[in-house]
Amino acid sequence: MASNKAFWGIVTAAAVGAVIGLLFAPDEGNKTRKKIKKKTNSLAGELLDALEKSKEKAVKVADEAKENGTQYKDEAIDAADEYIDDAKKEINKYN
Template identity: 35%
Template sequence: MKTSSTILGILGAAAAGAFIGVLFAPDKGSETRKKIKDKSKDYGDNLKGKVDGILSSISSNGKDIIEEGKAKFNQVKEDFNSVKDEAKAIKTNY
């Protein structure tokens, strides 16, 4: 998650830099507001895409971990039952 925080920090800094650059541009107020609106939408769409990618990756990895955990649990369960059966067999023989 540290990488995603870094990416979000970089995107936030870039957005702030662009915002400040637009504010100091020698355009009329209406033009400046339009530029800010357009840039904000671009950065918002970009950020949404990044967040969706991160969430998709987390979801995918979580499903893989759950499936692996289930498989290991089933293997341990089988091993336990096998040992239990062997113990019964030994107990029966003695």
């Protein structure tokens, strides 16, 4: 969580810094707007890349959790089957 907050803090600071820098640049308005648009598109691309990586990581973690859950379920079923078989053997001893 802390790394996510730090990441978003850096992204936000970079975006604000870039916009402020461009606004105070001595270029004409048209050039400044083009620079802002280019920088915004660049930051948006970086943000989308970061979101995609986060999504991939979340999917990987979810898949691992599902796989572990399935394994634990199968182990529990096997153990329950063994207990049932043992119980049936004990009951048959008295019949």
